[in-house]
Amino acid sequence: MNTNSEKPELGIYIHIPFCIKKCYYCDFISYSDKFSIQKEYIQKIKEEIQAQKHIIKRYNITTIYIGGGTPSSIESSGIVEILKEIKSINAGTEENKKEITIEINPGTITMQKLKDYKEAGINRISIGLQTTNNELLKNIGRIHSLEDFEKSYNLIKEAGFKNINVDLMIGLPKQTIEDIKESIEKVINLNPKPKHISVYSLIIEENTKFEKMLEENKLKLPDDETERMQYEYVKNKLELAGYKHYEISNFAIPGYESKHNSNCWEQKEYIGFGIAAHSYIDKVRMSNTINLKEYLNTSTKEPNEEYKKIYNKSNLPIKIGIKTINEIQNKEDEEKEYMLLGLRKIDGVSISKFKQKFYENPIFLFKKELAKLADEKLIEIDLDTIRLTRKGLDLANIVWEEFI
Numbered sequence: 001m002n003t004n005s006e007k008p009e010l011g012i013y014i015h016i017p018f019c020i021k022k023c024y025y026c027d028f029i030s031y032s033d034k035f036s037i038q039k040e041y042i043q044k045i046k047e048e049i050q051a052q053k054h055i056i057k058r059y060n061i062t063t064i065y066i067g068g069g070t071p072s073s074i075e076s077s078g079i080v081e082i083l084k085e086i087k088s089i090n091a092g093t094e095e096n097k098k099e100i101t102i103e104i105n106p107g108t109i110t111m112q113k114l115k116d117y118k119e120a121g122i123n124r125i126s127i128g129l130q131t132t133n134n135e136l137l138k139n140i141g142r143i144h145s146l147e148d149f150e151k152s153y154n155l156i157k158e159a160g161f162k163n164i165n166v167d168l169m170i171g172l173p174k175q176t177i178e179d180i181k182e183s184i185e186k187v188i189n190l191n192p193k194p195k196h197i198s199v200y201s202l203i204i205e206e207n208t209k210f211e212k213m214l215e216e217n218k219l220k221l222p223d224d225e226t227e228r229m230q231y232e233y234v235k236n237k238l239e240l241a242g243y244k245h246y247e248i249s250n251f252a253i254p255g256y257e258s259k260h261n262s263n264c265w266e267q268k269e270y271i272g273f274g275i276a277a278h279s280y281i282d283k284v285r286m287s288n289t290i291n292l293k294e295y296l297n298t299s300t301k302e303p304n305e306e307y308k309k310i311y312n313k314s315n316l317p318i319k320i321g322i323k324t325i326n327e328i329q330n331k332e333d334e335e336k337e338y339m340l341l342g343l344r345k346i347d348g349v350s351i352s353k354f355k356q357k358f359y360e361n362p363i364f365l366f367k368k369e370l371a372k373l374a375d376e377k378l379i380e381i382d383l384d385t386i387r388l389t390r391k392g393l394d395l396a397n398i399v400w401e402e403f404i
Helices: 035-051 076-088 111-119 134-139 146-158 177-188 209-215 224-240 259-265 292-297 331-342 351-358 367-375 390-394 396-401
Strands: 009-016 060-068 099-104 124-130 163-170 196-201 244-247 250-252 270-273 278-281 284-288 318-320 323-328 379-381 385-388
Touching (some): 035 076, 035 270, 060 076, 076 111, 099 259, 111 146, 146 163, 163 177, 163 224, 177 224, 224 244, 224 390, 244 259, 259 270, 259 331, 331 351, 367 379, 385 390, 390 396
Parallel strands (some): 009 270, 060 099, 124 163, 163 196
Antiparallel strands (some): 270 278, 278 284, 284 323, 318 323, 379 385
């Protein structure tokens, strides 16, 4: 019988789609008017976990990520129940070695919730600040203030959490470089300073309030050059403050990089539970339905493990129960995706690791693509690494397109 250390790693993602108010830029599957069904929803997630226990038992669970929505907006008992359900399957490494993250928003936590999280094994908190400018927070539809964030941060510290991430945003309407300087200064001067900071550029997504405002000429965004300057400032300031820039949007005190996200960028497997959750198992990418009624009322029976032998690419996507099989990867798909994901990381793609995984040299396999990107000064290649240049960081989408 395999011990946990001999099993392949697995990450688990839990989607909690409840939030107090939808932000103007948010296109995630979330609801501000469905709190009355939270217990029914939690029960469905538990059923889904049990339905996939035959898969979970094959792996060593090393990370769990609870995202949303706003997971901290629901009763903490629901979060505790989900984690107990996973633990009951007895798959995974020692509890104290798992990275278990929960996303929270300022003003939605209490000391009791935090105590419940800690007792359930959660050891990493990700808090959505976005900006320290209260006027900007209102302009993007956030319901909290800087003062709410500071109170929540102090509660998290008081509860004994050491591993804290703070989310910030750049490229916001009417956001100046001075606003960004203020946000960075206030965050890195927190006591203790967060172990991890994520900095995301605003993207106007379909079916969001911001998309509608843009179409009506009611939204003025900074130009590309201004946003690049904002990004450069953030990068330089955080690196000087002791943070390692390890992925396009992510900075960490060394040793506190997000293991869950890092595993995804390393193309490791993960399984998602809840509405709209995605999974990557056995080179198959699947997604749960985005229809809440369908999720709650459809059987949790999972695709048979033999589905890869039954279906081929010409049949995709394939809907089975609450899941849709979106992709069954062949070796070429897997290699391209490995390059795309790896080039999100500042350290880039290790040539030796690529050879070890695929028994091929990426330099020869992607000779044409790499030559083009190197000529355009978007990547650099040394003895064992293919990575983005400083220019490539700004134009990463152009790089990734070569591997789609």
